[in-house]
Amino acid sequence: MRDWSKLLKKVVIIGGGIGGLTLALALKQRGIAVTVHEKYDHQQHHQTGFLIWSYAIDLLQKLEVPVHRVGTPLEVFEVHGRSGQKISEMPVGEVSRSHGADSFEMNRRRLIECMSELVAEDLKFGHECVSVETRQESAVAFFADGTSDEGDVVIGCDGAHSVVRAAIHPDAELKMLDAGGWIAVIDHHPPSLQQNRHMDFWQPGCKAGVADIGNGEARWYVAFNHRLPDASSSKKLQIKQGMVDIPEVIQQCISMTDEAQMVSTKAGDLLALDPWYQGRLLLIGDAAHATSPYAGMGACTAIADACLLAEMLDQSNDVENVFIEFQKQRKPVADAVIEESRHGLDMSTCRSRFRNWIRDWGLSHIPDHKMKQIVDAMVTGR
Numbered sequence: 399m400r401d402w403s404k405l406l407k408k409v410v411i412i413g414g415g416i417g418g419l420t421l422a423l424a425l426k427q428r429g430i431a432v433t434v435h436e437k438y439d440h441q442q443h444h445q446t447g448f449l450i451w452s453y454a455i456d457l458l459q460k461l462e463v464p465v466h467r468v469g470t471p472l473e474v475f476e477v478h479g480r481s482g483q484k485i486s487e488m489p490v491g492e493v494s495r496s497h498g499a500d501s502f503e504m505n506r507r508r509l510i511e512c513m514s515e516l517v518a519e520d521l522k523f524g525h526e527c528v529s530v531e532t533r534q535e536s537a538v539a540f541f542a543d544g545t546s547d548e549g550d551v552v553i554g555c556d557g558a559h560s561v562v563r564a565a566i567h568p569d570a571e572l573k574m575l576d577a578g579g580w581i582a583v584i585d586h587h588p589p590s591l592q593q594n595r596h597m598d599f600w601q602p603g604c605k606a607g608v609a610d611i612g613n614g615e616a617r618w619y620v621a622f623n624h625r626l627p628d629a630s631s632s633k634k635l636q637i638k639q640g641m642v643d644i645p646e647v648i649q650q651c652i653s654m655t656d657e658a659q660m661v662s663t664k665a666g667d668l669l670a671l672d673p674w675y676q677g678r679l680l681l682i683g684d685a686a687h688a689t690s691p692y693a694g695m696g697a698c699t700a701i702a703d704a705c706l707l708a709e710m711l712d713q714s715n716d717v718e719n720v721f722i723e724f725q726k727q728r729k730p731v732a733d734a735v736i737e738e739s740r741h742g743l744d745m746s747t748c749r750s751r752f753r754n755w756i757r758d759w760g761l762s763h764i765p766d767h768k769m770k771q772i773v774d775a776m777v778t779g780r
């Protein structure tokens with residue numbers, strides 16, 4: 399029987415992104431009261447998308463998030479090498495299902511809207527946290543509108559530019575990677591994209607990708623290494639000038655997209671922040687371990703953080719020990735994702751003809767069983 403005296407009375411969550419909403423649902427499922435404070439008073443206007451691997455989909459499904467409404471299963475992840483030829487087909491669908499859940503390509507805004515509806519009245523929009531304070535047996539968050547909220551703990555799920563992190567580590571700074579580009583969602587399928595596929599194109603100095611995300615939509619991106627988006631000139635022109643050989647399907651995406659829908663991104667990360675906590679304050683997701691997008695794993699890591707933390711807080715109200723143990727379990731995984739993401743950027747955009755040749759040859763000659771092992775590691779997050 400559960401010992402109710404061990405249950406925390408209230409958890410204050412800063413940030414209504416993927417990490418904060420997952421944590422809220424996981425705590426609510428365990429009967430722990432939450433309030434989520436999101437700084438914006440509306441959902442993002444721009445649509446973007448992402449890939450959520452099988453292990454994180456499994457966690458979302460256990461929280462009754464209707465993933466089929468907001469995305470579509472990914473069957474095959476294609477990689478095209480230096481001269482545009484297909485060098486790899488990763489059997490993501492088959493390997494994911496062997497672990498019990500598909501991996502999904504998703505519309506991020508639809509997912510956040512759907513999770514926000516499930517969190518319901520415990521999610522407060524337009525509450526920008528400006529500072530936090532830890533006390534003997536509680537923690538308090540203060541908001542731009544002059545209000546405050548006190549809980550047994552305050553969890554910072556406020557992303558890469560976290561205010562909660564600034565209270566614990568005032569000098570911590572993101573490492574900017576001198577890489578960036580544009581992402582967009584279109585409500586059409588480019589003719590050259592098959593359903594349930596992701597196509598990635600690795601070229602010297604840049605990479606691009608496009609994926610079916612269900613509901614008749616596709617997401618696409620172009621990213622440059624050692625070149626940043628310039629807000630003062632045309633986004634499409636910058637792609638045309640920077641990418642030597644634009645693949646046909648990316649060309650189709652560009653022509654189907656209104657420039658205003660293209661969201662600029664600049665990659666940065668935060669490796670080896672330590673500790674993630676102070677008193678009754680804790681960081682999870684990008685607030686603790688911001689990652690660049692090139693491993694496609696940051697959101698999955700935030701989901702896994704949130705579910706583990708909810709489980710640990712449900713089992714013990716010895717907050718200090720929970721925070722120590724939580725960091726011990728999650729930090730090696732999160733740091734590995736950041737390293738992997740830096741490596742992914744380097745490998746997919748490297749300029750050396752020789753290294754590209756080795757990479758493309760190597761990927762196109764991987765035996766099936768070895769490829770399944772690689773995909774296995776991605777879909778399970780191990």
Ligand SMILES: Cc1cc2nc3c(=O)[nH]c(=O)nc-3n(C[C@H](O)[C@H](O)[C@H](O)COP(=O)(O)OP(=O)(O)OC[C@H]3O[C@@H](n4cnc5c(N)ncnc54)[C@H](O)[C@@H]3O)c2cc1C
Nearest residue numbers: 413415417437448449527557683684691694695696697698
């Ligand atoms: C272009 C791109 C592509 C990506 N693709 C993938 C992918 O395919 N797969 C994957 O797993 N990951 C991907 N990622 C990484 C992933 O998006 C992040 O790691 C993930 O969103 C982190 O979740 P989070 O909840 O910690 O932070 P966020 O998603 O950033 O959420 C933070 C929330 O906190 C709110 N907030 C911020 N400050 C405050 C404040 N002061 N007060 C109140 N609220 C506040 C924000 O408005 C936001 O809603 C990608 C990232 C980018 C940039």
